[in-house]
Amino acid sequence: MxxxxxxxxxxxxxxxxxxxxxxxxxxxxxxxxxxxxxxxxxxxxxxxxxxxxxxxxxxxxxxxxxxxxxxxxxxxxxxxxxxxxxxxxxxxxxxxxxxxxxxxxxxxxxxxxxxxxxxxxxxxxxxxxxxxxxxxxxxxxxxxxxxxxxxxxxxxxxVFRYADTASARAEIMTTSARLAMGKVAIVGLGGTGSYVLDQLAKTPIHEIHLFDGDLYLQHNAFRSPGAATAEEIDAKQPKTQYFQVKYDAMHRGVKSHPYYLDASNISELQGFNFVFVCVDKGEARKLIFNYLLAQGIAFIDVGMNLQLVKPSMKLLGSCRVTIATPEKHDHLGQCVPMDDGDDDVLYRQNIQVADMNALNAQLAVMRWKQYCGFYQADFDTYNMLFSVNMTSLARQVTIAETQP
Incomplete structure (x- = not known):
């Protein structure tokens, strides 16, 4: 009683x-x-x-x-x-x-x-x-x-500060419970990573860990969800701290790690159930990929490649989502750029790509939800590429799934 x-x-x-x-x-x-x-x-x-x-x-x-x-x-x-x-x-x-x-x-x-x-x-x-x-x-x-x-x-x-009435109304509480992983990490809180957080904070994951060594500055406000105040921008606080405070209002389990992952601390990813890799440097990707594969941790990597075309002065390019699991990861070399170069310079400097950031994140989270069994997956898709100039989504699937 x-x-x-x-x-x-x-x-x-x-x-x-x-x-x-x-x-x-x-x-x-x-x-x-x-x-x-x-x-x-x-x-x-x-x-x-x-x-x-x-x-x-x-x-x-x-x-x-x-x-x-x-x-x-x-x-x-x-x-x-x-x-x-x-x-x-x-x-x-x-x-x-x-x-x-x-x-x-x-x-x-x-x-x-x-x-x-x-x-x-x-x-x-x-x-x-x-x-x-x-x-x-x-x-x-x-x-x-x-x-x-x-x-x-x-x-x-x-894990929520207030109840998830949306799932209750839709009568999908049992389906939503499939997303209740113990620990999920987001490595990189740039434009795409911040939108990944925006979606994950609305799921019953017990702990969402944020890794990034950058500060939250004015240009970040124009390619991340929500609306930062001028005072928040002037505070020049770590990105992970800024987003932890923002999303703690909804989700109790958001954890801030205000530093980059490198060879000295990569072991902090040990024990995670899933990782979203949202970095724009090839060497960082290699380090993270190698560790996660060795630990048998599934992950999704995201990336964008936008180019300014002259003389039209229009942007064209694509955003990519690639999933790797302990059972399927031999495609990473052909799907993910591993060398540092200047292909992502425009993406890192141009602030008018928030829609592509958001789309990249949404595709990544939807693929994760398929992996968890929330969404049905008729194909075992391991790589997706959305081309903005073609308005098309191409996918690559395992051969076994395409055979009758």
Whole structure:
């Protein structure tokens, strides 16, 4: 039993006061031990689940913010006392993991006559609970969901400062959980690396480590996400510190390492689950690649090559995403430039490429999500190249995947 205070709650405190056994987890409200009748006229206990969305410190009432009047049910389908199904509840019968640790069997849809929307979760829960347990009481008069057992269990251990209501609304909590790696590194917080961080901070990775020895200066503000203040630019603080502070507002696990990786400290990447390599120097790439391959750590390398064409004074070029895993990395030599040269000079100096930075990062993060099993991958793509002048995306895949 927990005595944790409850507020604000959209009817949760009323449920607790009434003796319902309730639990809040992963933006969902669970009502345990609801008695119901099975098809063979036994009285069993099921769990009712519904969305419990928070926004700005308040809980949204049902029928707002993507919530509906429906609920999920974990257990056999409830029946009348004679064993016939309660057809007035019927909506969907699909067993699925709603979020990690919560598997449901059915979805119900029912509202009282003349009611368009439930004003709070108390009214919603008690409506369904009364319908279902009334039949159980015909067989067992003392059957009740009001057990008085309190299990409010939102433990505050999430990596997010505030809840991921987007995944809850879309009912993809289980899919999103596949992204919950232990430690991911971003090496290089330039234009592309900063946009990689912007996306990773919205995923349930436990720790996101940032490595870069540069300062955050005025030109960086024009090719990174968000809008830096003049005071933040004048502070000339390390890039990793600037971005750590920015994204700590959303994600608890962002870690700052305000220095470059070299032969003396490359071992700091030991134990990482995945690494994004966002550097523009061939020698640095070699060092990082060799270490990650030796450690069996999968990684993605990104790169851009933009050129100014005269006399049109237009830019053309491409951005690249290359993934390497312990099983597949023999393509790195042909896909990734390993020698230092002046091909990236324009990219490093020109500030008007934020869109290409962002696209490069988005492609990299999408490929990582495929690697994690979040997105379906019909092909095992190991290299992607987007050409801005052709507006085309070319991909290279392993031969095994292309054969019938």
């Amino acid at each position: 927990s005595s944790k205070p409850i507020a604000p709650d959209s009817g949760l405190q009323q449920l607790v006061d009434a003796g319902y056994e309730v639990e809040v987890r992963q933006q969902h409200l669970l009502v345990h031990r609801v008695p119901y009748v099975t098809a063979d006229r036994q009285v069993k206990l099921g769990t009712m689940v519904c969305l419990y969305l928070q926004s700005g410190g308040s809980v949204l009432p049902p029928n707002t913010g993507g919530d509906t009047h429906q609920v999920w049910w974990a257990g056999e389908y409830p029946c009348f006392a004679d064993g016939s199904p309660m057809s007035q509840l019927e909506n969907e019968h699909t067993r699925q993991e709603l979020f990690p640790g919560c598997t449901i069997d059915h979805r119900f849809s029912n509202k009282p006559f003349g009611v368009d929307a439930y004003p709070d979760h108390y009214q919603k829960v008690t409506h369904y609970a009364n319908l279902i347990q009334a039949q159980a009481r015909v067989l067992e008069p003392l059957a009740t969901a009001q057990t008085g057992r309190l299990t409010i269990a939102e433990d505050g251990t999430s």
